[in-house]
Structures are given as structure tokens and as C-alpha cells.
Amino acid sequence: MFKDIQKKLLLKYPLLWNTKFVPMVAIGLLLHVIFFGLGYLDGTIDFSNRNNIDIEVTCILFGVLLVVIIVILWLVNYFKNNSLKSFYSKSKYSLFYEWLQIFVVSSLLITFYIPFSVGKQLHQKSYYSLEETANRCKTISTAAMFIDGSFGDTELDSIHKSKLSEEDFKQIQNQVAENGIYRDTNYHYFYKDHIVFKGKKYNQFSLLNRDTFEFTVISREQDSLNRIQVQNLLHQNNQAEVKKLMDNYLSLIRQHNLATNLTLDKWFEIVYKAPQFDEFLYIQPYLREHETYNYYNSYDYATKIGKGERKYSKYFVQQDVLKDKYEIVSEAHTDSFFKIEMILGFLYGAFGLSILIFSFRVTSGKSWLIALVATGVINIVYGIFTAITGVENMYAYLILFTILGFIFYFFLIYAGFKS
């Protein structure tokens, strides 16, 4: 089929034939389809974390290699004929069209990662609808308060130094707030060791002061509201609702074949210590440590014993995996398919490659090489000069003026030719 098309193009549109535009666009599109498929495969999420597919790096390396080979084969065929160098008659805009065709082919070849990432994200997104994802994430997020959530900051307080006795000072030293805003040195600043929720005091290490997880599908405002909602349940001793939350969470764990030795009743029993909620057990949030790449938690705050130490009970639940997997789904929903910086980067790459090929086509290999070496030398000289003078942005100015100089020189010659 391509032979027939090429033959027709040769007779009718010699330039299109010469650049091998049609077969190259077909190859480029095929490459995109293949990488979309590979991306889709890579986007498979194994919620149980047993058979994960991670072929991204392999695919990219393989893709780069493939593109290099395709480009070489393309150029070998493309460079067989050069009507400009053979002084064949050409239309006025022929060279521009030629560059445009090179650019399109280069863009198609270079951007193979875009369909990969789109395919990947599309597959990740397809597991649950946005609404469903948001619901499940809310369950995971709020249930963290009953597992191993970190403790929230307490309010900042201050006391005038003159009012402190030696012993008081020692006692509150641990709670000194060091960093941040400007502070009056006459005062001593510290975090309170309790929080106040709806007029009732709770210990800073109480269940009520635990944090929820953040998911991108849930806004920060909604996050705070969710936390307050659970705090309310505790504050009002609404056991039924808490149990319902726990049940939802456990059904997620069961659905994804994740491990836990908790049952609803046991869990409730060891954690729900109304009314102060500060004598609960710590549940280990993982089966194996560092099972997933993003460990979800800063363990530092996991216990009130002290920094860097942990004291978990014998109970565990694979929360890390669950959270990690839902984070992926959540991000697939909230991230845009195309990142402008990435596309811009690819376009710059394609532009560079096309200019490189085009300049080789219209000049001789010799001038091409000289240009390359000259660019290198100019850069080194300017670099050294900039380093010596130490003037900020000197390098950028020098390059800018050089380019302007060349443009001026070009128009000078052009005007000379015209006259």
C-alpha cells in the first residue's frame, strides 16, 4: 500500500515522496498507538500489591532506542535525494514545506511518551468514577484517625519570661516553638499540651487530635470538614457512626484482599476509649515495612512516647497499600492529561531536531560541522568571560547580542542580494 502511495506521490508531489512523509507519519502514529497500549498496561493497578506492573522505565528506554533507529533509517532513505543540492526547480515555499514536514515527523517520533502517559492515566482513572473514588478516599482518609494518624499541632501559647519559675521552664522546654514568625524575646512561646473541641479539653495525644490523610480528589476545605465530622462523632460519642466508618474501611480491605488481623468489634474495642480517647492502642499500618514506595506516614508522630520511637500493638492492617493505590486513582482523576511544560519540552525537542536535520539538508556536512563546533567554542568563551567578570546575566546578554548580530548580518546580505 505504501509503495503505491509513494509511487503516486513521486509522480505528483515529489517533495512529499522525498521526505517519506506518509510512511513516517504512519510509523509515528503506530508508535503512538503502541505506546498508548503500553501506557494502558502500565496503568494497571493491583490493589492487593502482589502483581504490580511497572514497565515505564523499560518502555521509555525501549522507545528512545526505537526512535533513534527509526530516525536513522528515515534519514538514510530521506537523504537519498536532495533536489535543492541538485539544483532541481523548486517552488518558492518548497523549503519551508520541507522543514514543516521534518518538524511534523520529528514531533510524532519524539512525543511517544505522551500517549504512554495518557494511556496510563486513562487506565488508572477507569477503575472508579470520580464520585466513587471520592467516597472511598474519604473512608480511607478518616479511618486513619483510628489506625495510625499523626497528631495535629496544638495551639501556640506564650508566657512572659518573668512569670516562669526554674521548674516551669524545664517542664515546658520540650514544647518550645522555635521556628517561624517573629517573636518577642521577652516572651516564652510553647505549644499547649491539649486541644479544646467544642468547649471540652482533650489531650494533644488523644484520638480526637489525630489527622486524616489528604487525597487530591478531596479539597483541603472538605478535608477539614471531614476531620471535624469525625471529631464530632467522637465528641458526641456516636458509636454507631464510628462503627459504620470502620466497617466501610474493613470492607475495602477485604475487597482488595489486603491483610489485617482486625475485626470490627476488636478494632472498636481497642481504639474507642470514650470519653477522653487517650488510652487507645496503636495499630501497625503495614504488614511489611516499606512495602510500597510512598510510605504514607511520618512515623515520628505516631506515638506519644517520643520522637523516632514507635510502640505498636500486635494489631495491623495494610493501610499503606490501600492508601498508596487510592492515591494513584485519585491523582489520575485530578491531574490533567497534558502537562503544558511537558508538551512544550517535547516541542522544543522536535524543533531542535528538525532544525538540525533541515540545516544538514540545505547546507553541506562541512558547514554544518563548523557551525556545531563554532557554537561550542562561543559558548565556552562566553562562559569563561561571564565567570571572570562575574556580572549577572552576562552570558544571556552575550548570547542575545550574538544572535541579534547574526540576524543583522543576514539582513545585510539579503539586502545585498536583492539589490
Next chain:
Amino acid sequence: MTEFEKQFREVQELLEFNDFNQTIKRVIDFTLDTENIDFYIKTNAFLNWLDHNEKEDEDKKTRLKTLLDELHVHLREKECHEHQTIISVKNLQKVYNASFGLGPINLAIKTGEIIGLVGENGNGKTTLLRSLCGELHPTSGTINYQFQYDDLYDLRTKLVYIPQRTDTWRGSMYENLEFTASCYGYSPEENNLVVDLVITRLGLRKFRKHYWNNLSSGYKMRFELARMLLRKPKILLIDEPLANLDILAQQTILDDFRNIANSAFRPIAIVLSSQQLYEVEKTSNQVVFLKRGTQKNLNAENDVTKNCIIEFESSLNLSDLKQTLTALEVISLEQNGGTFIATFPEKIEMNDFLKVVINQSIPMTYIRNISNSTRRFFVN
């Protein structure tokens, strides 16, 4: 009688004498002259038939005759192209550095003419050709191209220069020619027909599917010519086209040049450089001899004394010959690689020399009167 009628008679005679090769070439030339796709198809049909019926002379003859008659009827109505000057060169000078300079050169090139550039190596032939094709800018003087062109690039598409060492063609020969034809505006329908005709015209029919590396240098030159014919050039500049050809091929290609240049409807000018003096002189309308960059024209007025110069080969030695030739008032006698060159006063003629040779029984293997050949410029 128009130029075309003259050529038509010639071809008829060729056919009478069963010179099919030559006739077919001329028929192709006429076919291309028609610029008519119907004739392209007819001639191609005949050529395809010929591929399988090489031996049937009678059939071949009748078919050629019909074709020729049809062409005659069509072309009779077509207006012949008058020869006109297309390039005039005035005081052209090109100085590379202190060591070598070309010119001043004065030259008028007309369509339908062949101009031979001769001269020793390194005397400016290639420089002149490259100046004419716009590859080198003259140091002084002007080259005036008397036809329409938009810019320097457009000009160069109309001037075809084939350097002595040509670039390698990549891909199949046929594809390259199709590409050229396509670039030069032949329609998709015409393209293959014209390419086939041109290929056959230059005797390359068997080689069309070949690749560059499988061709001998003679055939490479022919493919270059095929490509240039497709470019419908105004002028063809060729550097040493005969260099790699055997003696038969040299004559064939010069004949081809003659016919191509002299087309009644699409005449072009051909400038070629060569070391094959006598062959070139036979075919060329003008011969330009270059010596250290300066131009010497044959029969130039400033050449006051026109001595009789004879080139010959003999087994006698130099002193014996000198003695025998004193009767003819020999001015000089030089020997160069077994060949003698004798210069006599203007009044002496070739026959006088021959008389002496016969009378004195001088053994001779080769004699040539070079008084009117640029060969004499090579004599010191």
C-alpha cells in the same frame, strides 16, 4: 526546406539503410519534440514491442516507417526554433590568487551550438565551466544570460553542469529519473513515458533498474545525461564527458550531443571540455583553446602568420628527418613521445609534404594536417 525537413530526410535515409539503432534514437528525439502524450504512448508501445521482437527486421521497418510518417505529419506544422545567443561573456576574468587567473574570455554561446573547450591540464577549462554555470563569481567582466530567470537559484536550475566527478546517485536509477522529471513539472501521466524515452534514447534501457555502484563510469555519465535531458536545460556544461569512454562510445555520445543540441524545436547549447581534440573539433561549432587561462580562438584574425603544421609518426630519427625535409624549408621539427610535429611556411601545403614523403620513401605510420586544429596550440 526547414531544419526539420532536413533532419527528417536524414532519418528516412538511415531507415532505408536499415540503420535501426540510429533511426530509433532519432525517432525518440522527434517524439520528444512533439511534447504530445499521444506520441509518447505510441513510441513507447513500439519500444516495448521491440523488446520482444528484436530480430524481425521487416516488421520493425514498417512500424518505424509508420511512426516516422505520423511524426512528420505532426511536426511539419510545428514552428521551428531559431538559433539565438543565450549567453554572452565579456572580458570574463577569474583570479584565484596570484598564481592563476582565467581570462579575459569573450564568448557568445548560441542555442544549437556545441562549444569545445580544449587545453592542457590546469589551464582553466573547469574554472570557465564553473563560472558559466554560476558556481563561481567572476572577479571582473560579465556573463550575460539572455533568458528569463527569477533569481540565482532559478538560473542554476536552467544551467546544467555535469562535473567530471559526479556525485553518487542513491536509490534506483529509474526512481532518481522519475524524481527529476517530477520536479521539472512533467505530469504524472507523462512522467514514466518520458523517462522511458530518454533512457532508451541514451541506450540505458537495460540498466534502468540498476544501482549506481553496479554501473561502469561510461554508463554513469549516460545517466547524468539522461537526468539533464529531463531538466529541459537552456545550456549544458559538461566537464570531460569523454574521459571514461571507449573510442566507440566517444563517437556515439558526440553524435548524441550533436543531435540533441541541434533539435529543430528544442535546441540547446552544449559546452564541453575535453582532451580528445580531434573528436571534439569534428563535432563542435566553436573550439576554445585555453592556455594559462587565456583564450586562443582558432582562425583568429590576430594570428598573423598561419604556418602549415603537420603531425606525423615515422620510424626515422630526428636528424634524418630534418635533412629530408630541408627542401620544404622546414621551420621547426619537434619530437614528442614518438610523434613529430613539423612546421612549414604558409605557402607549403599538405600535398607538398606528401610528395616529399613519397619521393624520399619516408616510412610513415600516421599523418595529420593540424594547421587548422587547436592541436597546433599545444606545440611550443
